[in-house]
Amino acid sequence: xxxxxxxxxxxxxxxxxxxxxxxxxxxxxxxxxxxxxxxxxxxxxxxxxxxxxxxxxxxxxxxxxxxxxxxxxxxxxxxxxxxxxxxxxxxxxxxxxxxxxxxxxxxxxxxxxxxxxxxxxxxxxxxxxxxxxxxxxxxxxxxxxxxxxxxxxxxxxxxxxxxxxxxxxxxxxxxxxxxxxxxxxxxxxxxxxxxxxxxxxxxxxxxxxxxx
Numbered sequence: 001x002x003x004x005x006x007x008x009x010x011x012x013x014x015x016x017x018x019x020x021x022x023x024x025x026x027x028x029x030x031x032x033x034x035x036x037x038x039x040x041x042x043x044x045x046x047x048x049x050x051x052x053x054x055x056x057x058x059x060x061x062x063x064x065x066x067x068x069x070x071x072x073x074x075x076x077x078x079x080x081x082x083x084x085x086x087x088x089x090x091x092x093x094x095x096x097x098x099x100x101x102x103x104x105x106x107x108x109x110x111x112x113x114x115x116x117x118x119x120x121x122x123x124x125x126x127x128x129x130x131x132x133x134x135x136x137x138x139x140x141x142x143x144x145x146x147x148x149x150x151x152x153x154x155x156x157x158x159x160x161x162x163x164x165x166x167x168x169x170x171x172x173x174x175x176x177x178x179x180x181x182x183x184x185x186x187x188x189x190x191x192x193x194x195x196x197x198x199x200x201x202x203x204x205x206x207x208x209x210x211x212x
Contacts, residue, residue: 023048027183032190034183039166044178046166049186052158055197056212057123060152060159061114062205063197064125067093073192075185078105083133089114089209092133096140106169108143109133116210123210125150141171154212 023035035048053060063073065088070080076098084092096107111133114125127148136142146167153160163186169178196202 027187029187030191032187034186036182042166042168044166044168045182046164047182047186048165049163049190050161051190051194052155052160053194053197054157055159055202057116057121057152057154057159058205058207058210058212059202060161060197061123061125061207061210062202063193064150065089065091065112065114066202067091067095067110067112069196070095073189073196075188075192083109088207092130094134103173104139104141104171106143106171107137107140108146110146110148114209118211121154121211123150123152125152141169143167143170145170 023037025033026036027034031051033050035050036045037048039046063069067080067082070093071077074080074095078096078098080093080095082091082093086092090111090113092109092111094107094109096105099105108129109131110127111130112125112127114123116123127150129143129146131142131144146165148163148165148167151162153162
């Protein structure tokens with residue numbers, strides 16, 4: 001009986017752990033799928049977005065690496081400014097995110113690094129924050145915990161996009177309120193991203209580190 005109880009408890013904890021790490025589809029519209037999941041040791045939901053776009057690997061990567069224009073498509077972005085161009089595949093940039101009054105705006109410094117698998121041709125763009133890269137500003141809450149990742153897979157004349165984000169907005173934002181609107185930002189962003197990727201300037205870009 002004791003062994004049976006231990007086995008049962010082990011199975012229960014295993015199922016609980018599995019459910020916490022399983023993505024749940026929350027939104028599926030206009031070819032954009034948004035998933036959420038519970039993040040261990042966090043009250044905020046992780047998000048994953050999947051869609052397919054008619055673009056090349058280089059074209060899509062160029063949009064993401066063009067950080068000065070992120071405000072044209074990225075939801076609630078008040079400003080986005082390049083801080084340092086390490087190489088065509090690596091940049092640091094500053095961004096401020098607008099929140100409705102009386103909440104304080106958030107800002108973050110992101111380190112983007114793009115690379116391509118030479119065998120699969122899949123492009124990965126990692127985007128962790130580096131909160132101490134520059135001093136915090138008065139009246140703006142600095143995001144200190146955030147990690148985003150783009151996985152861009154060639155598929156004929158299209159690219160399949162998978163974006164994941166785990167973030168803590170900091171300050172006194174209640175997690176339940178943030179989680180209520182967790183799909184709105186990604187949906188609005190990806191709608192505009194579909195338009196952004198087709199702008200003429202991105203069709204001319206070439207990268208030595210990417211083979212289409």
